[in-house]
Amino acid sequence: MTGRLPRGAGRHWTDLQRPGHLVPPPVSTAAIAGLPEPARRWLGRAVPPGTPAWAVAELSMRGEIRLGGSWCTFSARQIIAPGIGFVWAARTRVLGLPVAGYDRYGPGGGELRWRLLGLVPVLSAAGPDITRSAAGRLAGEAVTVPPACLGAAWSEGPSPDTAVMSWVLDGEREDALVRVDPEGRIQGLSMQRWGDPDGTGYGRHPFGVSLSGETDVAGVRVATVLRAGWAWGTDRQAEGEFFRARIDDVRFR
Template sequence: MSGQIKLGSSWRPFQARQIVAPQKGFIWAAEARVGGLPVRGYDRFSEGVGQMRWRLLGILPVVTARGVDVTRSAGGRLASEGVLVPTAFHSAIWSAGPSPDTAVMTRVINGETEHVTIQVDPAGALTEVSMLRWGTPGGSPPGRYPFGVSIEAEAEFDGITLPSILRAGWLRGASRGNGDGEFFRARISKAVFR
């Protein structure tokens, strides 16, 4: 995937690869540039632990984080990114959503029950993913806050339809592009299923 990520108050282009194993974990490895210099690193959730590790020039630490709050947030991210692996939908518990065009996908990740609401348009295309995700957006105290992903387009990869253009952010309305907490814009260009 490629896109833009908000670092501080500036949007920076990035290139990334991600592995998602529903119910087990993910690793998102990327490179962005700050002042023309590469910042490389990863976000991950594996073996029940979440971690972020980012370094300037591959040497100087920019962000290093782990602990209970990072793990809980990463578990929520894994639950929401289940939409990137629709072949694993059968492993979720499904229920009716708050409106006729929504459904709730429930997964237990690392002992935490995560409820992810998905919204579709009249033709059945995925348009939004939302949840109360653990985090500390904007320096808020740790807790569950509204988190949303707006799906702007879908594409077919290996015969499976996935979100291909998306925006993500914290706080109510973030996924609708009003700027509140939006920090991620991406285009998925390739997906392989194993």
């Protein structure tokens, strides 16, 4: 899945593949039993005991992303290793012209690199703020790799159907409040993610993802429909939504 990746993303993609050369040991009943009840309800259904404890996933997806005031269709591939890093490489069109690039996060920090026509830089960014925002993204998107979420720190949520999933990334704790339905399907998550959604300066802002649909991959149940945005849970949620996607393919490593 690394063919034709944007320049600069291929090496990081390969690095993230390395933990997955061997089939990992199976998930144990004990690993799930100690979780808060909503997390146990979700992961007990999504990752039944005996399922390999996959730590990395490669995803293919299609959807729409809002750029400026317009929704643009995109196709993308992603590799994600919760607690470690991700590369999200995508292609879209802006005003009819092709734009391709990637977002990534890993030991070297966070980075955005996007080019028009494969030549003209349209967005290049790195540094502490980009890294912190990307770390929050990784913490939230960990739910696309349910077995890896057993490696997070878990605590009770404020309501019977919620639990808090926590990761420490670059020395900062990132908390995501996960919502689970009575049958054990994950419905979404919300968090205070580092970013600058209003162009007024970086800080922690409400961010969230709704999750629906489901597919079974190697015994793991994965949500396949995602909608995400800033101002989640506020009266500006519709305005803040900027991402809609359907996962077409999942491969665990």
